[in-house]
Amino acid sequence: MEPLIEQGAQPQLPAVGRRLMAVAKSFTTPHLPDDYLALLDPRWSLEEAVATVERRIVEAEGVVTLVLRPSFPWPGHEAGQYVRVGAEIKGIRHWRAFTVTSDPGHPEGLVSITVQRVDGGLMSGHLTDDAACGVGARVWLGQVEGEFTMPPGPVGTPLLLISAGCGVTPIWAMVRELERRGALHDVVHLHSARDPSRFVFGRPLRELAGRTPGYALHEHHSGADGRLHRQDLDRLVPDWRDRQAFLSGPGEMLDDFERHWTEHGDPALLHLERFRPSIGLGGGIGEGGTVTFGVSRVSAEAEPGVSILVAGERAGAALPSGCRMGICHSCIGRLKQGQVQDLRTGLVHGEPGQPVRTCVNGPCGDIEIEL
Amino acid sequence: MTTTNGAPRHAGASTATLPPTLAGTGGPGHAPADPTSSNPLHRLTPEEIERIGDAFQAIHDEVRADLGERDVTYIRNLITFQRRLAVVSRAMLTASRYPPAWLAGTLGLSVAKVLENMELGHNILHGQWDWMNDPKIHSSTWDWDNVSTAAGWKHSHNVVHHTYTNILGKDKDVGYEVMRVSARQKWYPWFLAQPGLNLFLMAFFEWGVALHDFDYEGIRRGDPEARSAARRELKALGRKAGKQMLKDYVLYPALSGRHWRKTLAANVIANVARNAWANAIIFCGHFPDQSYVFTEAEVAGETRGAWYVRQMLASVNIEGGDAFHLMSGNLSFQIEHHLFPDMPSNRLKEIAPRVKAVCEEYGLPYNSGPFLQQWLMVQRSILRYAFPGGDERPKAEPYVAPPVPEAVVPTVEGVDGPVVAFP
Ligand code: FES
Numbered sequence: 001m002e003p004l005i006e007q008g009a010q011p012q013l014p015a016v017g018r019r020l021m022a023v024a025k026s027f028t029t030p031h032l033p034d035d036y037l038a039l040l041d042p043r044w045s046l047e048e049a050v051a052t053v054e055r056r057i058v059e060a061e062g063v064v065t066l067v068l069r070p071s072f073p074w075p076g077h078e079a080g081q082y083v084r085v086g087a088e089i090k091g092i093r094h095w096r097a098f099t100v101t102s103d104p105g106h107p108e109g110l111v112s113i114t115v116q117r118v119d120g121g122l123m124s125g126h127l128t129d130d131a132a133c134g135v136g137a138r139v140w141l142g143q144v145e146g147e148f149t150m151p152p153g154p155v156g157t158p159l160l161l162i163s164a165g166c167g168v169t170p171i172w173a174m175v176r177e178l179e180r181r182g183a184l185h186d187v188v189h190l191h192s193a194r195d196p197s198r199f200v201f202g203r204p205l206r207e208l209a210g211r212t213p214g215y216a217l218h219e220h221h222s223g224a225d226g227r228l229h230r231q232d233l234d235r236l237v238p239d240w241r242d243r244q245a246f247l248s249g250p251g252e253m254l255d256d257f258e259r260h261w262t263e264h265g266d267p268a269l270l271h272l273e274r275f276r277p278s279i280g281l282g283g284g285i286g287e288g289g290t291v292t293f294g295v296s297r298v299s300a301e302a303e304p305g306v307s308i309l310v311a312g313e314r315a316g317a318a319l320p321s322g323c324r325m326g327i328c329h330s331c332i333g334r335l336k337q338g339q340v341q342d343l344r345t346g347l348v349h350g351e352p353g354q355p356v357r358t359c360v361n362g363p364c365g366d367i368e369i370e371l
Numbered sequence: 372m373t374t375t376n377g378a379p380r381h382a383g384a385s386t387a388t389l390p391p392t393l394a395g396t397g398g399p400g401h402a403p404a405d406p407t408s409s410n411p412l413h414r415l416t417p418e419e420i421e422r423i424g425d426a427f428q429a430i431h432d433e434v435r436a437d438l439g440e441r442d443v444t445y446i447r448n449l450i451t452f453q454r455r456l457a458v459v460s461r462a463m464l465t466a467s468r469y470p471p472a473w474l475a476g477t478l479g480l481s482v483a484k485v486l487e488n489m490e491l492g493h494n495i496l497h498g499q500w501d502w503m504n505d506p507k508i509h510s511s512t513w514d515w516d517n518v519s520t521a522a523g524w525k526h527s528h529n530v531v532h533h534t535y536t537n538i539l540g541k542d543k544d545v546g547y548e549v550m551r552v553s554a555r556q557k558w559y560p561w562f563l564a565q566p567g568l569n570l571f572l573m574a575f576f577e578w579g580v581a582l583h584d585f586d587y588e589g590i591r592r593g594d595p596e597a598r599s600a601a602r603r604e605l606k607a608l609g610r611k612a613g614k615q616m617l618k619d620y621v622l623y624p625a626l627s628g629r630h631w632r633k634t635l636a637a638n639v640i641a642n643v644a645r646n647a648w649a650n651a652i653i654f655c656g657h658f659p660d661q662s663y664v665f666t667e668a669e670v671a672g673e674t675r676g677a678w679y680v681r682q683m684l685a686s687v688n689i690e691g692g693d694a695f696h697l698m699s700g701n702l703s704f705q706i707e708h709h710l711f712p713d714m715p716s717n718r719l720k721e722i723a724p725r726v727k728a729v730c731e732e733y734g735l736p737y738n739s740g741p742f743l744q745q746w747l748m749v750q751r752s753i754l755r756y757a758f759p760g761g762d763e764r765p766k767a768e769p770y771v772a773p774p775v776p777e778a779v780v781p782t783v784e785g786v787d788g789p790v791v792a793f794p
Contacts, residue, residue, distance in 0.1 A: 008506075030514035030515060036454060048507075090440055092504050297432045330504070
């Protein structure tokens, strides 16, 4: 049976180590050698990847890069991929996914993630809080995942990169990758931030644009000029149709541009980062409604786009959760009444007795759930 | 199987798994409240039963909302202590040829095994700590130092026993299907063997528990589903038991070299001691005289409130000090544990006064007694009910809080008599 709990990635051991562990396990059974190693140092886990915060870099207001030192050789990642990060808040382990912003193959084996504090966001609040998650703090690392990467090999076609807000993180990783590959020949980067000071990685990217003729950076300031729209595209990048495009940002923006590419361009050239670390926080798809948590005896009002999980947590219920993106099934609760809506697809579903993932489903009207 | 993590098991169990036909239509069974009945479940009115249910649910919810760092620290510290104790004891036993090392090692290992099974294994497998979301302290990943597999036990215990507690013919833990522990159980000739079986179970309780997980009814009926499940479970049990025995009876003794026999003896003693202790605590949870058993008819259409009342009446606490409660995995708070199977064990003692207050308000008994008395009661029942007939044992009176003794003010002698002492 698939465990109903989210765990960190298992570090790779050399064959000798694995054999040694198998022997050790016959002495520690039914527990694992790990459980006894933890008596010496909890970071020596062979079961779950652990990392220690080595440095913290404040990138912009409310945006922090956490430099992590994994307690095992980092298995590597590709620019644009993300990793699930676990942290303990008030004794309870929570997980979220973050883009790996460090360069692959860092000489010291360091890895970094860049976190933007979201209002009401439990994990982003914790990770960006120096007192809670300062240097020396311990976090867990999950598997490296994500398809939003540069195809390997030489980059033939001109590129268009579009990012907004904290969605810049995978784009940043890609720009660095292109620079390393010496492939910044004809790259246009469109970034939308509220104002210039909120451009995460703004300084290094501006500098790069200043010294690299092949990398053109357009900054759009939504605070002054409103949201970046598809209409802006023809003006800013007239040849957008001929470029391989990589987009990362809030859901509505992605939807808007996706429609644009399907109607007026070549969708095959479009690559979207659909990963949203903050699914269910409101906005986007979803009707909203009232959720009654049968066991916690909490009743919560969910705004449109707010997941059952987030609504419950905001109302003070202690609910199980893991990945918060519909992967791990940690958050399942049994539906007693009403119907729910998948906040990713808009699909309305659910019958009494059916288990539903509270992290990716919002209520559709009034519902009751056994949690 | 277990419900999703973090979700209290009893909540689903109490309503979802009982026949839904009459659920929510009032009190237990079809009989209206009978004020003269000696069984409180029959005496209470449906409204009273629901109010009791609400009172208990409120205690549960309050604790559930309050769980946090304090509890996490408790369980982590205990796990660390237990593991250190196990390591030190095992290390000492490598020098088992020296009697003091043997004695200390055997004692330490026995205590470590008891803690591992009772306060850790039993409670973690119950999902009491699932809310922490820690994959190392979670009912879906934990396994215990015991021959029975975690999966099998979770089914027979968490699902069957905790849902159908003390319902004859439903709860397989009433005498574990092999003993007659209540006058209300029908007598069969094989019960004559139960005094001997009892001794066997004391020494080899873990095996009894492991074998108890199988669906013998289904196997006897020839149900192919049940048979293939049994084959699977038997394989899993073989694997688990094999590893356990290899560790305790081959590997660790081998570490003592020529003196392996002494270490082997120590490990056997530790396992038997753990078995006898677990057996005693668990038998004292539902088999003493105070405990009520129920027929299926009595609980048909049971509501949540009635489920709570049944759990109370079926369970018996054991009185003792903090060390005793810890060693018994807080199953000495059997009533609290049965009311709230998913409540972390460190909280049971704290809520006991509130449970007692509910008992007092509604004239319910709060079954409890000192360990030795309870244990002897159980032994007497096992001997008596091995033979046909026998009367039901008297039940406990409604709970009344003991009068608070008047505070004695300390005084010192003065010329004109005593004066209040300072400080
Ligand atoms: S939290 Fe992982 S599926 Fe919902």
